[in-house]
Amino acid sequence: MKCRALLAAALFLLQTCAVAADVATPAVARLGRVAFELPAGFTGPERAKPNEASDMDVYVSREPPAPTLLQVTRVSVPAARTDLTEEDKTYIATNFLSGFLQIFSAKTTEWSLDATEPIRLGGHVAVRARWTGKLRGLPVRGTTYFLVLGKENFCLQAFGGAMQPNAALEATFNAIQALQVSAEAPQ
Numbered sequence: 001m002k003c004r005a006l007l008a009a010a011l012f013l014l015q016t017c018a019v020a021a022d023v024a025t026p027a028v029a030r031l032g033r034v035a036f037e038l039p040a041g042f043t044g045p046e047r048a049k050p051n052e053a054s055d056m057d058v059y060v061s062r063e064p065p066a067p068t069l070l071q072v073t074r075v076s077v078p079a080a081r082t083d084l085t086e087e088d089k090t091y092i093a094t095n096f097l098s099g100f101l102q103i104f105s106a107k108t109t110e111w112s113l114d115a116t117e118p119i120r121l122g123g124h125v126a127v128r129a130r131w132t133g134k135l136r137g138l139p140v141r142g143t144t145y146f147l148v149l150g151k152e153n154f155c156l157q158a159f160g161g162a163m164q165p166n167a168a169l170e171a172t173f174n175a176i177q178a179l180q181v182s183a184e185a186p187q
Helices: 002-024 086-105 167-177
Strands: 028-031 034-037 042-051 054-061 068-076 109-113 117-121 124-135 138-148 152-161
Touching (some): 034 167, 068 167, 086 124, 117 167, 152 167
Antiparallel strands (some): 028 034, 042 054, 068 152, 109 124, 117 124, 124 138, 138 152
16 A cells, blocks of 8 residues: 555656756757747647758747747758858848748738848847738748858748737747857758
């Protein structure tokens, strides 16, 4: 009887510690040199290779009020110069972001785009643009970012339902803005 009670207590303690460890350790999304804490409720990544120079990870939250999507695309540019000024990087980021948004906006109706803003992500030059539209008839809003690191660059896009406040979407914007950039890509 004492052994059963002791075993039950040990199993309860082990399960409690395991649950506490899961709650205390957020998942980290990582692609190349970029990493950030994945907001709670997201699953993934679904990995894709859109073309020879790109890798893409997609994470999804199905939390109410509407699904939220987070897409991280790494764009490799092996021939990129390493001596770019911040002004050069801002120009490059703005052009890449414009290209990504042009492709994405073709799939939406009632597209509205705010001005591109220069920002810093992980201490590096980046730009972002906020937008709204309808995707398959549903109102959505999002923000798309482009981060220039040189030979490895990143497009990060988060969007979700815009019918009412969307906590998962706001958490995704915050996660992207708090991302970390490592000195070199992990092996």
